[in-house]
Amino acid sequence: MADTQYSWPSRDDAKLLGKSITRVDSLAKSTGAAKYAYDINFPKMLIARGLGSPHAHCRIKSIDTSAAEKTPGVVHVHVLDLAKPGSEVQWQGELLAIVAGESEGAAAEGVSKIKVEYEMLDVFVTDSDLAAATEAGRTSKGGGKVQTEREPGDDDDEEEFLTKEFDRLFKESKYVVEGTYGVDAITHCCLEPHGATVRWDGKSLLAYLSTQNVSGTDEGFANDLKIAADDVEVRCDYIGGGFGSKFAPDYWGVAAAKIAQATGRPVKLMLDRDQELKIAGSRPSGYIKVKLGADKDGVVQVWDSEHWTSGGATGGGISHGVIPYVFAPKNYRRNAINVKTNLGPARAWRAPNHPQACAITQTAYDDLARQMGADSYDVFLKNLGTDDKPGVGGAKPSVYAAEMEIAAKLMDWKAKWHPHGKGQAKGSLVEGLGMAIHTWGGGANDSNCLLKIYPDGGVESFCGTQDIGVGTRTVCMIVLAETLGLPVEAVKANIGSSKYPVSGPSGGSTTVGGVSESHRRAAQDALAKLFELAGKKLEADPAALEAVGGRIRVKGDPKRSLSWKETCTLIGMRPLEVTASFKRGTPSPLSNQTVGGVQMAHVTVDKETGVIKMNKFVAVQDIGLVVNRKSAASQVYGAVIMGIAYSLFEQRITDPKSGAFLNAELRDYKLARIGDIGEIVVEFYEPDSERQRGVIGLGEPPVISPGAAISNAVCNALGVRVPVLPITPQRVLTALQKTGRA
Amino acid sequence: MKSFEYAAPRSETEALEVLSAEPGRTEILAGGTDLIGLLKKMVLTPDRVVNIMGIPSLRQIERLPDGGVSIGAAVTLDELLDSRILDDYPAIEQAIRGISSMQLQCQGTLGGEICQRPQCWFFRDGHGLLARAGTAVEAGDNRFHAIFGNQGAAKFVSSSRIAPALVAIGAFARMFGPVGQGETFVPIDQLFRVPRHEGQRETMLAPNQLLTHFVLPPGTGRFSATYEVRQGAGPEFPLAAAAASLALEGGVIRDARIVLGQVAPIPWQSPEAAALVVGRSMSVELADAAGDAAVASATPLSQNGYKVQLAKVAVKRALLMAAGLPTGGF
């Protein structure tokens, strides 16, 4: 509504907003009642499994599905475009054909009977080796940027000026740090693989898709199937992880629909675990050569780096725009080289670019502290700059400084600190501290909401959004209930269907902001209408009414009130329907963007074996206004744990000769287990200055800093940098042996 | 999985009836924690699967007259832990606890754990036990492969976590069959062999022969321990491991057996390390020297040199633990 002032209640007035509310769907999950795309069963449903290319780079010469078709229980074999003779396969695992059968066993057996002839092509997967990549012709420019405080004169040759200028800057530096750092590629590894269970009803397609983009994937199906988007309904009530990899139906989802069409039967097509890791998304690797120069105070004045990065077979990689990460030295030169490999393509992985950029650059800042013999905390603090002369992008220096102080207290940093490598060893065990800082955008996404208020008092909303783990339904309910003065249980939020009002995909940490916008607006608008009705009944000015504790009442005169139910009977015979729309980027008091965060790690390293254990991890995070404190905290815990995984355990291991993804099963693809996490402390930074900014996205920011924080802690423990993540025992021993400290 | 027949014999004799002499035609199913995964990946494609969990004699734990123990091959690992029979054999208990997964412990059996197929990712991806006569391992990523006994085609490591403990303790294996053969007892280390061609497996069990029991000598006077170098808290396999069994008298080592795990195609005994410690009292220096002795003959591949250090530390710490001394590390 045009002149409505949309706003949040104050911290004191808020009844539900910012409190810890149990998710409405937690019990469905913990009792096994929640149904995911993988769980949907239709009568006469076929089970479909894919044949993936065993080779990383090859051309298809021929494909013979006759034996597969004759396999008992196999109903249909669908050959994909990639399997057409002459097609080039560019990474292992890419699907060539799909077999649909009466059972898992039949489908799998059918897959094993497909005969394919391959012509082998050259393979390159060693993205960490720039020289080898260059020699193999697999590199391309990834862009770069130079910025110097001083500018060349009008007559100066720019190249010459830069060379001289960087020379000068380094010569004038009190401290010069040179190093190489890196982070290996990983995958999304959603526990629920990609896939769909689909059924045709006449010419309408119902697709239960494991997706983080309910409102956008109906078009994906429609385009590829050449039908109208209106004839597609995508449903996703629960999704078993997305992390940025599930925005589209993917060709296998479309194939499931085609098979269902051809056979006249519903089809479930889900990727196998190894396929999931090989083809359904990865996070680019990055390796960097850095030279930085700092003044006597440890403030970095010049940064010079080149990084090489691989997003797999389809190119791309870590953008140079985030190098160095958050810190913004006045003079920098940064260059990126993209490396193309025969590995599964990258997809957006939680906070794309940021975790790697943080891990390969804030480690260099920590090495500056190490060289200075200084406390990393002090060096990081100095490099923040001040709010009027910021040395960082992202959040304000004063915000980072405040968060650092909180984190340091929670970690007991000052008491635990010792210079790098100078801690007291206990036998072969040494411990150390490390920290990192991060930023993220997280502005609210597009979101439309239909709110219905029934004459009997019922309240429900419809929104084509999804819950990838943030607790979307409950967020919607909290916002509605807060606005309408009702308990959370009195409202219902419907999500997960592309037939509901369009809402943006869950990417970029935009969902909570988006649905908060649409639901708050709808509820405030609905309330205004109810106030009109109640005002008449109460003979009061609608502007003088408030909704509190299940009643509509006159402010300052609570005896003049109607119950919620009484108010709703005034609606009439049909429900009150209100739609609200929020468009991304609209300035609004309800939401905002740009957050900061600070994280600290305390680890113990066994110098004889290189094994690392987490002692304690502290995460301080600002997100503007916290909606559901319980699920928000969980997001941070979860992100930190994902961070521990990619810092210590997780990596894609590929065979240098064959290009095979060697550890594509969970036996070898290591994630963190419950015994690996140590103590984790989460704190939201929410002074009034932050809270009044409104809702800002949280899903991604806390996953950014763990890599650098943990690497810095390991370096502090050992006095030696283990340069590449994950920091495996092997890498620790190598680093110790290199410096003779084994 | 490829289609197969299923049989659930109720006695050892019945089991022999349904096992085939032809390699690969029948597979023995115990807990299934290893076999089922291999069937799904079609690394194994038997025509018949024989479930031995219904054979009562294979499910028993018995104290023997000489003070030793007989453990049926189909006893689950959690049953073993609960029975307290392992109080005298800490090396075995520690190896089982190292597996770290309640489900694997409740579902997995002692026989199954000992006979599990190697974790080698070339093998599990269908390139054969020897991974194309060892060439795939040599040329490829061999970081988790063998540093001993790897001069032939076999470069995988024996993945059993309990086998080193059983070898160190001097256990025996009882086998039954083939038909007409009756029972055989072998010292457990002779159960394992390094295969030389694709037709051979890592144990010398014939396809129609049943591993029925493990027999442990009395534990009195012996002190044992297993130390595993594990990257994380989960059930993923150790990077290196060692089991040590010491006969101690007045603090002096009278006899020692030291066996390394996860480093060779078979549990790898180190008589060199054992010889070094016999007649002496354990100390950090001695344990360290024994570790060095154990790895002196290591022949690492292109990417697994780091395992030499880990194997050395595993030996050192297993010895210290067996002697009741702190390891100084995790």
Added chain:
Amino acid sequence: MTDSWKCSDAAANFSRRDFLRGSSAVAAAASLTAAAVQADAQQASGVAIVSGATGISLDVNGKTHTVSVEPRTTLLDVLRYQLDLTGAKPVSGDGSSGAATVMVDGKPLCASTLLAVACVGRKIQTVESLGGAKPDAVCLAFAEHDATQCGFCTPGFVVAVRAFLDKHPQATEAEIRSGLNGNLCRCGTYANVIQAAIAVVKGGK
């Protein structure tokens, strides 16, 4: 074959009768041993070979179900496709994740690595048996302590925690942290799973 094996003294002293007689330490085992002797002494009576599709009875959540399976059909497939008990989840196929954890005769096992035919005569309980009108304390604690995010690992975790606490009702936090490593979570709910388990211990259920 036996000639080539040199048995040490221990084995030589070890006769088959000794072996079978055992000691009185494990009384139940003795009777089983006797039965084994009996069975072996008889003529082998012929083992039933199951081939192709076959009907079997499974005891799931207290009810008997008759289902048609092949020998290669896993228990997980039966639960999910034939009984529509989709709580147990397929994640890795080889049991690494624990997402398919169910209770069989009171013990937590991975349904993804169990053959359905091998589960005949055993008591199977899935996560669904912990739900219903009066959900189990573990289910409630998971909800209360927000131990779910995407929720795909949750059913396996709930069954594992239930089994673990059944066996260790007084478990300490340290024991909880070391007792549940058979279950993987990608979203990172571990911190809250620990709190949920502690709450159940405190609540005495």
